[in-house]
Amino acid sequence: MSTTETNANIAATTTFGKVPTDHMFIAEYKNGKWNEGTLTRFQHISLSPFALCFHYGQTVFEGMKAFRMKDGQVNVFRPLKNFERMNLSLERMCMPPLSEELFMHGVSEMVKADKKFIDEDEESSLYIRPLVIATEERIGVKVSDEYLFIVMCSPAKKYFANPIKVKVETEFTRAAEGGTGFAKCGGNYGAAYYPTHLAHLQGYDQVIWTDGQNHEYMEESGTMNVIFVVDGTLITPALSGTILEGITRDSILTLARKNGMKVEERRVSVKEIQDAFESGKKVEACGVGTVAVVAPIEQIDINGKKYTPFTGDNSQMAKMKRQLLEIRLGIQKDENGWNYMVK
Numbered sequence: 001m002s003t004t005e006t007n008a009n010i011a012a013t014t015t016f017g018k019v020p021t022d023h024m025f026i027a028e029y030k031n032g033k034w035n036e037g038t039l040t041r042f043q044h045i046s047l048s049p050f051a052l053c054f055h056y057g058q059t060v061f062e063g064m065k066a067f068r069m070k071d072g073q074v075n076v077f078r079p080l081k082n083f084e085r086m087n088l089s090l091e092r093m094c095m096p097p098l099s100e101e102l103f104m105h106g107v108s109e110m111v112k113a114d115k116k117f118i119d120e121d122e123e124s125s126l127y128i129r130p131l132v133i134a135t136e137e138r139i140g141v142k143v144s145d146e147y148l149f150i151v152m153c154s155p156a157k158k159y160f161a162n163p164i165k166v167k168v169e170t171e172f173t174r175a176a177e178g179g180t181g182f183a184k185c186g187g188n189y190g191a192a193y194y195p196t197h198l199a200h201l202q203g204y205d206q207v208i209w210t211d212g213q214n215h216e217y218m219e220e221s222g223t224m225n226v227i228f229v230v231d232g233t234l235i236t237p238a239l240s241g242t243i244l245e246g247i248t249r250d251s252i253l254t255l256a257r258k259n260g261m262k263v264e265e266r267r268v269s270v271k272e273i274q275d276a277f278e279s280g281k282k283v284e285a286c287g288v289g290t291v292a293v294v295a296p297i298e299q300i301d302i303n304g305k306k307y308t309p310f311t312g313d314n315s316q317m318a319k320m321k322r323q324l325l326e327i328r329l330g331i332q333k334d335e336n337g338w339n340y341m342v343k
């Protein structure tokens, strides 16, 4: 099945991550320990078809971005949060943890080597993709004894060309209680392809996932967390174990609280959001994630009815998106110590 591109928005996203930069960082896990890793030219790797990663889904990844600041320095945004999340994912997938030293060494080496790929324009960044895969050669279903940790990069620009159209998904499920929803493991993404493909065919950019039990509560928007602003109050699904602990999500919530907004992290029912639209409340809706940053939702389909959230430069979410960008670019003070400077 091919990915059907039904609109220009989706076409824009398909260019993301196509081009590697010049280098990669690679470390090996064997005999119970990671080696120190090395920076090499970007190259293909050779694996046996027996390698366990091809069969049973022991793959975990991360995503973060490096930015060029107005004074020319380069920073990585909150990489230690990605490090912590990667180890949570690795633990859930029975894979060996990385040391902070190895993770940060890989990331820093890559940014130092390939920072020239960050363009001058404000929306440009270097997307950094750490990956751990099971490499032991074995067809049997077992936890691998061997792994590779690879850090690769790709230049990134704006992910969605325009505000997005989504539908609240009430048939398929992304994650169930006790499952791997909180982990950034490959299987979560592969399992989302089919429902997302169907949504594309219907003209939507993404789905908003709902809980696996009764499809009553909002979970995530495609590959992003979802945030609503209803009459000035920011409302977002709480971290329940079924959604990813998004770093952009956390950053926006921090900014909102600092800006004096009321912030509610809790269960958000589909009905509550539909009622808010029906009763004429001012509703903003956005997907937030590393790649898309803050993606405004301009149309949301709930139970077959289409609603139009408030978007545009005057929305609260657009203002916080700008604030986040200015912190990353060094235009606003980084009061939270989020920018990790790469020397």
Ligand code: COI
Pocket: 063, 189, 223, 289, 290, 291, 292
């Ligand atoms: C992110 O934005 O953090 C993502 O993981 C999206 C990626 C899977 C393309």
